[in-house]
Amino acid sequence: MKDAQQAEKTAKKVATTLESSDVAVHDAQLIKRCRKGDQGAWDELVERYQRLIYTIPRRAGLTDEQAADVFQDVFLTLFQKIDEIEQPERIRSWIVTTAKFKTWGIIRGSKGFHSPETEEEMEFEMASLADKSPLVDDLLIELEEQHLIRAALTKLEERCKRIISMIYLSEPAASYAEVGKAIGVGETSISPLRSRCLKKLGKILSG
Amino acid sequence: MKLREESKLDLIVQRMRTDISVDAPPYTVKYAKNLFRTRVTEPKQTLVRRVLGVLRVDLAPGTAAFGERSATAGKARQMLYESGDIAIDLRVKPDGKEFEIRGQILGLGFEQSDVEIKSDKATGKTMTDKMSEFKLVGLPAGEYSLLIRNSDTEIVIEKITIS
Numbered sequence: 001m002k003d004a005q006q007a008e009k010t011a012k013k014v015a016t017t018l019e020s021s022d023v024a025v026h027d028a029q030l031i032k033r034c035r036k037g038d039q040g041a042w043d044e045l046v047e048r049y050q051r052l053i054y055t056i057p058r059r060a061g062l063t064d065e066q067a068a069d070v071f072q073d074v075f076l077t078l079f080q081k082i083d084e085i086e087q088p089e090r091i092r093s094w095i096v097t098t099a100k101f102k103t104w105g106i107i108r109g110s111k112g113f114h115s116p117e118t119e120e121e122m123e124f125e126m127a128s129l130a131d132k133s134p135l136v137d138d139l140l141i142e143l144e145e146q147h148l149i150r151a152a153l154t155k156l157e158e159r160c161k162r163i164i165s166m167i168y169l170s171e172p173a174a175s176y177a178e179v180g181k182a183i184g185v186g187e188t189s190i191s192p193l194r195s196r197c198l199k200k201l202g203k204i205l206s207g
Numbered sequence: 208m209k210l211r212e213e214s215k216l217d218l219i220v221q222r223m224r225t226d227i228s229v230d231a232p233p234y235t236v237k238y239a240k241n242l243f244r245t246r247v248t249e250p251k252q253t254l255v256r257r258v259l260g261v262l263r264v265d266l267a268p269g270t271a272a273f274g275e276r277s278a279t280a281g282k283a284r285q286m287l288y289e290s291g292d293i294a295i296d297l298r299v300k301p302d303g304k305e306f307e308i309r310g311q312i313l314g315l316g317f318e319q320s321d322v323e324i325k326s327d328k329a330t331g332k333t334m335t336d337k338m339s340e341f342k343l344v345g346l347p348a349g350e351y352s353l354l355i356r357n358s359d360t361e362i363v364i365e366k367i368t369i370s
Contacts, residue, residue, distance in 0.1 A: 054231035075239035168223035
């Protein structure tokens, strides 16, 4: 029992360190390019964050349509405020907070409550109802980390990207035989390749 | 240190295995990308195809409509333009001293697209919705040009007289 508790503590400690300075720097560059009117940078930003933004309201229990509304609203706000964001390298946090804020607004509205008008007011109410909120911090951390891992995956070479995606991100997970066939190597080579690719991914996420 | 590294890799694996996120619907992604168009101030050389819409049908208000959708628009003047394999259904009706234009692009890929209307006296901008429909209001009488633009095609309709 103690071991399990210790493992949980270790996992939580590690969780707070899963970060990538590469990803943050790339985010900041995208924001700077957007400010200069670069449509390509904006498109990349949208592609990069679309999954995370859409997942936050869905995981909070909103319908697909409501989640789509939150998604569009977050990007509209980002578009309107892109010149005012003070720390472009922290755009991920800004996006998560905004999506959380707008999700919570819909949840409150559907329950007939008054919707707070400012972010501060909303944050205060969310904090006071933390236990009842479907968007607990642990879940948001998990979603952010999954986003980071996907962003880091794009920096791996094609073969590693494919191996990792097939084994860990496909449903159902591909067998070593299937991965071997897909990338044209023997089944027995997959285990060491998987291990090397995972280490490379870990290195990208070591910031 | 090694244990810490292994823990991190374990966490990465665990996060990937529990990742049940899905892509946002394509129409919302398209909407988000299109938002930025109004910001792009420097026109760049692009491969956007520019095509003219040609008037095929022009029905005065109260005339039998050309489709179920138009059946209720008895007070509207109805026009149908064609541009290659795309058709544009426009309905113009008075709104007080001004006019309102409702339209729909009948063709693929014009959801969440930019729509602009211009005359010497007025301009208007909007976006099409999920059904490629749009509405422009508060237009004074005059001769207008209408521009509908998605990522690779611009449809231009010249000389729409509203009176």
